[in-house]
Amino acid sequence: MNDIVTFKIAIPSDNDGYVLLQCEYCGEYFKCAPHDMESDEILHIYCPSCGLISESYITEDVIRLANAMIENYIQDTLYDFSKKMERQFSHNKFVKYKAGRKPKKEYEPPVYSTIEDLVEYNYRCCDRSAKINPLLKMSVSFCPFCGGVEFGNQ
Ligand SMILES: [Zn+2]
Ligand SMILES: [Zn+2]
Known part of the structure; x- marks a missing residue:
């Protein structure tokens, strides 16, 4: 018998190609594009809400x-x-x-990709976009790609 069993779970992306993520520290939902997450330039993904680097962003x-x-x-x-x-x-x-x-x-x-009230936000520091909670967009958030603080009002 084969000892290794592999399960494949397809995580769907939304219409704009974003994938839903969830921070394991604060439970915040946000979305990033797979090409950004897989980019060699990006070492970590920071939670836009608490600014921490979650070990895993797999949703519940x-x-x-x-x-x-x-x-x-x-x-x-x-x-x-x-x-x-x-x-x-x-x-x-x-x-x-x-x-x-x-x-x-x-x-x-x-598995759903839908938490529809997230809004697109362009982080100029990295010139990359993510979808975040509109409340974060209006106040302060952390750039998911560099962890920098953004005072949003775009
Ligand atoms: Zn968080
Ligand atoms: Zn940045």
Whole structure:
């Protein structure tokens, strides 16, 4: 049996090509373009709200889906194993083994790219754009690409 199992989760982007992110420190949602996040010039992504560098910007949606997929995979694997045992012992007078009922599937919720009230903001320091909470746009935010403070009023 192969020991490594890979799960693929497609994270959808919105109509403008932005991907939804969530800061693990303050829970703030914002959006960045994949080409910016993958750029060699950008070492870290800073949260526009708290200015910290989150270890991961995976949204709760994606984590929930990943957990459900893993749960289902484990249940399937255990059930298959039980079935195999059942077959193996089916002609054995001394051991009786029943696999039991197939476990119920965990719901795998879809991942949404939509938190529609985020607005595009161009950070002139890096000449890159992100989508942020309109309240941040009107007040103070941190550039997701360099961490610089922006006093927004564009
Ligand atoms: Zn934050
Ligand atoms: Zn910047």
